[in-house]
Amino acid sequence: MASFEHDLKQIGGALGESLQKLHENIQRTKASKADEPPAGPAPSMRPPPDGDAQPDLFVPALYDVATKDSRSIMDVAVFRLSKKEKRAGDAIRYELPDGYVEVAAGHYGMASVWDYDIILMMISHFTEAMNRHREGRGPLPGRQFRPYISEILKFCRRSDGGRQYQEVEAALDRLKTTTLKVVRTEKGRNGRTLRKATAEGLIDNYEVVSYADNGHVLSVMIHAPEWLYREITEGRNPNVLTVHPDYFLIDAGIGRFIYRLARRSAGKTRSKWSYRLLYERSGSTGTLKKFTENLRKLVTANDLPEYTLQEEPGQDGPLLVMENREVAPDGP
Structure with a gap:
């Protein structure tokens, strides 16, 4: 970086001055972004x-x-x-x-x-x-x-x-x-x-x-x-x-699908479904990998009405845990 700044100073005239200002602006922008808190999950x-x-x-x-x-x-x-x-x-x-x-x-x-x-x-x-x-x-x-x-x-x-x-x-x-x-x-x-x-x-x-x-x-x-x-x-x-x-x-189609499933299978308690079975029941034309990626965004946002979402490992792949928000922490 020091060598790059030295090279800029060697360029004289208006061009050198313009390049120097451009470089300083870029550095200030980088520093400003570094100070910003990380963005939270996108809401669903x-x-x-x-x-x-x-x-x-x-x-x-x-x-x-x-x-x-x-x-x-x-x-x-x-x-x-x-x-x-x-x-x-x-x-x-x-x-x-x-x-x-x-x-x-x-x-x-x-x-x-x-x-x-x-x-x-x-x-x-x-x-x-x-x-x-x-x-x-x-x-x-x-x-x-x-x-x-x-x-x-x-x-x-x-x-x-x-x-x-x-x-x-x-x-x-x-x-x-x-x-x-x-x-x-x-x-x-x-x-x-x-x-x-x-x-x-x-x-x-x-x-x-x-x-x-x-x-x-x-x-x-x-x-x-x-x-x-x-x-x-x-x-x-x-x-x-x-x-x-x-x-x-609920903005995303996958979010609506998961809510309906949670309402049907979890009700007032909780329910677990494998990501693969959810993918099969969704009728999605995309890949399982893409479906899993979108589902994990939904889990990260965790803002669906009535139900919390959590991922846990399963024998044949990840599981989605859908739990009614009124269930006590030590409930069933």
Whole structure:
């Protein structure tokens, strides 16, 4: 370094003076950065939109019902986790002990974990309506769900910019053309093994009415698929779980996937999953190495609602420990 500074001094004139000042500025910048504390982990949660806590007095409070999710599909990703990859015409297959689950995408691309927010809203609406019906305070809900566009955005904790209105229709296209196929085997009455295959879209059909000149949406109608409607309306206890409101603020797809899995498997206690099995259940198109890297960022941030995340070694690779934040340190 001393030799370099000596060489600069040997250069005379304006050029030498300019180079000397440039060198001094670089050294000051390096010294300033050295004094800065190391950056903390990148947060996995986005800030809530403006007016998030303020009720909209001009629309019914549909967005105010508790968020619910279908328990039966919370331990696999029935959607893509990536914002960039559309995965049109692609499929994800999850092997089960007695069959498999296949998620197949159509022309518009595979439904994303953010598109699935609309499904969460629909599940929540039907669950609330069924609770009122069972208590004698309302009729049996039909399969049509008619939210205002502002209610969808409010429920999903998104801003109400013009582009968001357009994105809702695009999300409905992907939800309608993404098919969930379940194949299972079971013993028949005569002892022979039966194979049962069922397939439905994430939604049945939809209708969006908007002004042709500016695209402003007037109304939305979503027809719930039979599997979802049946799961909520049949039986005394719908197979659904409450989801924390801050779920919608989780920015990364992998963060949303891990939260849903924790809610399903850890509940009020804790649960352990191998990184490899999580990778297989995520439907990710990336490598296990990249998935592990992203998962470790999530563990470092450790800011998901309700659950703490921790990595521990396992016999066949690292394990993710998901624990409810209310569990005592010496709890189970």
